[in-house]
Amino acid sequence: MTMLVFTVPPLLQYIACGHSIFDPGERHMSRRNLHVFDLLFVQKGCLYIGEEERRYEVGPGCALVLRPDCFHYGLEGCRERTEYYWLHFQTSGPWTAADDDAGELHPDNAADELFDVRSFPLTLPQFVRLAKPAKADELLGQLDQLHPNAHLSAARLKQQLLFQELVQLLAASQDSRRNSPGRACAERAAALLRSRYREDITVRELGKRLSFHPVYIARCMQREYGCTPREYLLRYRIEQSKLLLMQTDWTIARIAEEVGFRQAPYFSTCFSRLEGITPREYRQLFH
DNA sequence: CTGCGGTGGTCGTGTTGATA
């Protein structure tokens, strides 16, 4: 399955949408370098669409995202009356298409500026049968109805919000692998680490609590988050310490203790390694 | 004087690769 991986923020931006009906024999137009993403959602009938060498049969309840950098065309005419919504959107951030979605997070693609607005990957299936087609139908209908009022700021904001909901729906309809035991294991481990980051939680304890072998947990986390439990815990502790550095005037030693470090010098070393500046320098940025 | 950062050495734990 081809997955489209967007780096957000910036969020995907809605441009326009519309509703079309094809009679039998009509086919989707051929286009090259459209410059925007084109989301198609079929209500009734079926669209036969090609994109480069890939072929799609987009049936009722299915959605297909056509890429802005590819040539797409109607493979054949519709066999029956076909109703569908189209929706154009764009992104000003980076994106990529991957055939095998490893679902990995990129912890290092940090746009971590002072206030740590971290970017994260948003993965959408290029072609999918929606889990809640009725909801998609409703959202697209609302978007379509807002079109005459698109000159009003309030309507434009509403359009963007509805579109984000649609994006959420698409993301939630991904293949069941995203709910695999490995992913669940990694997520539970991460949740446990986040809730107990002040304590000395070992991978053995993690294994006991989750009823999995520690090595297995570490591998799941490596696959899902791109880092080991230890590294995950360290990053989370540093994030928490950054908040305390900004919000309090506690000594570095106290903050180190507060976020789970027994030794303040060691905390400073870790902080410098991850952030590139010392805790003191970080605090000075805000004073 | 106090608080902080840097360095070097040591120990133990976690990670990795291979395998079942």
Next chain:
DNA sequence: TATCAACACGACCACCGCAG
């Protein structure tokens, strides 16, 4: 998914120097 062995490196301690 689990186990084992080897190895890497995280975590800690002690000490020193610097800056406010």
